[in-house]
Amino acid sequence: MDIFLKRFxxxxxxxxxxxxxxxxxxxxxxxxxxGYPLLSALESIQWDKQMIEPATQITTALKNGxxxxxxxxxxxxxxxxxxxxxxxxxxxxxxxxxxxxIEMYEQRMNYTKKFQQIVRYPLILLFIxxxxxxxxxxxxxxxxxxxxxxxTEASATVNFSMMIIEFLGNLVVILLILIIIAxxxxxxxxxxxxxxxxxxxxxxxxxxxxxLKLQTSFFFATHFSNLLKTGMSFKEILEHMxxxxxxxxxxxxxxxxxxxxxxxxxxxxxxxxxxxxERQLTTIxxxxxxxxxxxxxxxxxxxxxxxxxxxKIIKAITFIQPLFFIILASxxxxxxxxxxxxxxxxxxTI
Numbered sequence: 001m002d003i004f005l006k007r008f009x010x011x012x013x014x015x016x017x018x019x020x021x022x023x024x025x026x027x028x029x030x031x032x033x034x035g036y037p038l039l040s041a042l043e044s045i046q047w048d049k050q051m052i053e054p055a056t057q058i059t060t061a062l063k064n065g066x067x068x069x070x071x072x073x074x075x076x077x078x079x080x081x082x083x084x085x086x087x088x089x090x091x092x093x094x095x096x097x098x099x100x101x102i103e104m105y106e107q108r109m110n111y112t113k114k115f116q117q118i119v120r121y122p123l124i125l126l127f128i129x130x131x132x133x134x135x136x137x138x139x140x141x142x143x144x145x146x147x148x149x150x151x152t153e154a155s156a157t158v159n160f161s162m163m164i165i166e167f168l169g170n171l172v173v174i175l176l177i178l179i180i181i182a183x184x185x186x187x188x189x190x191x192x193x194x195x196x197x198x199x200x201x202x203x204x205x206x207x208x209x210x211x212l213k214l215q216t217s218f219f220f221a222t223h224f225s226n227l228l229k230t231g232m233s234f235k236e237i238l239e240h241m242x243x244x245x246x247x248x249x250x251x252x253x254x255x256x257x258x259x260x261x262x263x264x265x266x267x268x269x270x271x272x273x274x275x276x277x278e279r280q281l282t283t284i285x286x287x288x289x290x291x292x293x294x295x296x297x298x299x300x301x302x303x304x305x306x307x308x309x310x311x312k313i314i315k316a317i318t319f320i321q322p323l324f325f326i327i328l329a330s331x332x333x334x335x336x337x338x339x340x341x342x343x344x345x346x347x348x349t350i
Contacts, residue, residue: 016054016076018109024051025081025105029098038062038094068094069246081105083219083246090240091226100222104306111313118317122324129328136335137165164334195252203275211312216249217278218305223250225298228291235261249276278305 016024024045031041039062045055054075061071069085084101088094142162190198203209220241227237238261241247241254253274257267272282284297 018078018105018112020050020054021077021081022102022105022109024054024077025098025102027051029095029102032095032098038068078105079246080108083244086244086246087223087226087240090232091230093226093229096226107310111317114314115317115320118321119324122321122328125328126324129331133165133169133331133335137162137169195248199249199252199275207316209276211309212249213276213278214305214309214312216247216276217281218302218309219247220250220253220277221281221284221298221302221305225295225302228295228298234267238267253277 027045027048028041031044032038036044039059042055042059042062045051054077057075058071061074062068066074067086068088069082072085073082081101084097084104085094088097091097202212223241224237227240232240235258238254238258242251242258244251253276257270260267260270266285268282268285271277271285272279280301284294284301287297
């Protein structure tokens with residue numbers, strides 16, 4: 001029992017807050033930029049009491065022969081961070097990889113904070129309105145039924161309103177339960193679903209597939225351009241990207257492209273057929289026979305994709321709040337009509 005409790009406590013303590021992860025990366029980047037070797041930088045980071053545990057875990061993992069991405073994974077850093085660090089062992093650019101991790105993760109945190117700020121007040125209003133709606137359904141409307149017994153039309157209107165409220169309430173609860181069950185089932189079974197079926201499913205979700213396509217193209221362009229700097233051939237780069245497990249779609253695409261190269265075909269003939277890679281990548285690969293020019297164009301294009309992702313995320317976030325208010329206003333109008341319409345009908349009978 002004691003062993004179980006220790007393990008459970010250890011598992012719970014492993015999760016690092018996002019702010020701590022970002023601070024850790026910034027500290028590590030600053031120390032490496034000032035000429036510290038990696039292990040010395042990790043030792044210096046332990047001067048910060050909040051960083052002792054992750055720095056110790058990473059140091060121990062590295063001394064045991066694990067790669068930098070596995071070491072950060074053991075310290076429970078975010079998946080997006082470890083996916084970047086996987087390619088360090090191939091390109092050798094730890095400082096540059098950490099710099100990009102900081103930029104990407106900081107943007108992600110900013111978007112999350114903006115989303116929370118925008119959604120906070122509509123959710124509070126929605127909660128208050130739900131309580132009010134429940135009170136109207138359980139107390140006000142039944143009183144109206146007794147009050148308007150003399151008017152058949154008014155009584156029918158109140159009963160119809162109660163039916164609508166009951167239906168909407170049950171519908172919302174059922175949808176929430178189904179969404180929670182679907183997320184849980186997908187989380188459990190995802191690893192056992194072939195990547196081809198996963199991509200088919202992703203392709204059926206309109207908004208999600210747009211962001212996934214931009215993200216996959218961004219990671220592909222970024223990692224391909226970084227590995228080109230090391231002097232690797234296309235085949236070596238693709239084989240390296242195939243073996244990583246952090247980005248399964250890119251690993252799958254890289255496997256297919258490696259097969260094409262083995263058959264003597266150019267990868268551009270296949271890129272254009274991939275649902276989650278932008279068509280512009282085909283043009284970039286087709287127009288650049290020179291490796292340096294290709295590396296430069298892919299780097300520039302990755303930057304453009306990052307800006308496009310940022311623009312779309314901000315647009316989606318700013319769209320959410322008006323949508324909440326429109327839904328809330330519609331419900332308020334419905335309640336107003338529910339309460340006032342029977343009165344109008346009763347007045348007509350007088």
